[in-house]
Amino acid sequence: MSATNWKYCQENSDLILSAGLQMLIKDKKKNFGTICEDCYGNYLITDKNENWSYTGEGKNLSNRMKQHSKERSSTFFKNYLKSNTLAKSLKLEDFEFRTINNSIGRKELEEFTIVNYPTNLNKFQKAKRDFFKAKANKKLWTQVQENYLQIIKDGEKQFKKSKHFEWFSAEINYGAGIYWIEHKKDGHIYIGESSDVLKRHATHSGRTYFSAVRRNLGETILGYKLQTIKGKKRYFSEKEDLNLTKYLNSCSIKTMPISFGRFELEEYLIRKHKPVLNRKENA
Known part of the structure; x- marks a missing residue:
């Protein structure tokens, strides 16, 4: 089976990500202040002795590295300062970074690197992947990246085959994937991704405070205004919240498990279909 096939990438995601991690590790280390490309990709930050490490992904590596180069906005350095180590003798300039351009699989490579490098300054996205020996x-990674658009379009074809379920009787698998919400009258209203689609569905089915979909739905479609309580503009009235749940009861959802490329497929579908509740990627 070809590496340009969506099914191959799902079944061999760890193998592909292992190749990507090897290429990231072998990239030349750079000092903060070095100019990066304005491109999608992943990065690995370590101190010179590689006792401390942090990884991440971004749509613009140049901007992301500039963010990490300043103490007030650097997530990895804040995590280092908050670590349990008593002797925090390192300064931000004692750290270096490596990068890799990435057209598909950047979230999965971040999750894979956290477990398989492994990193010790990442506080979130832990245990999202298994250890892989x-x-x-590295040619496998290159082949996948060169054919990313073909792979994404093949993923779109597979997603079209997914079954729609009524919102509150949906059969959803645990784990990473993508989901599509459609209303009986208003049509498709939202496309999303999650490292745990089952949990995300439960979040959208509950209170508005935790769900961006419910907040956007209330404001954009039902015309409600969010209320601010204790400095948090995340609330609707009890009656409005019930109406949101009733609206979702008239919706269907379809999902698809994804082990490689969920960010990219989500972004591609949002740009193509422009669901009314998607604010990012929908300009």
Whole structure:
């Protein structure tokens, strides 16, 4: 099966990500202040002795590295200062970074690197992937990246085959994936991704405070205004919240498990279909 096939990428995601991690590790280390490309990609930050490490992904590596180069906005350095180590002798300039351009699989590579490098300054996205021992030829990563659009379009075809379920009787698998929400009258209203689609569905089915979909739905479609309580503009009235739940009861949802490329497929579908509740990627 070709590496340009969506099914191959899902079944061999760890092998592909292992190749990507190898390429990231082998990239030349750079000092903060070095100019990066304005591109999608992943990065690995370590101190010179590689006792401390942090990884992440971004749509603009140049902007992300500029963010990390300043103490007030650097997540990894704040995590280092908050670590349990008593002797925090390192300064921000004692850290270096490596990068890799990435057109598909950047979230999965971040999750894979946290577990398999492993990193010790990442506080979130832990245990999202399994430990993987086998090493892959870096040509596999290159082949997948060169054919990313073909793979994404193939993923779109597979997603079209997914079954729609009524909102409150949906059969949803645990784990990472993508989901599509459609209303009986208003049509498709939202496309999303999550590292745990089952949990995300439960969040959208509950109170508005925790759900961006419910907040956007209330404001954009039902015309409600969010209330601010204790400095948090995340609330609707009890009656409005009930109406939101009733609206969702007239919705269907379809999902698809994804082990590689969920960010990219989500972004592609949002740009193509422009669901009314998607604010990012929908300009």
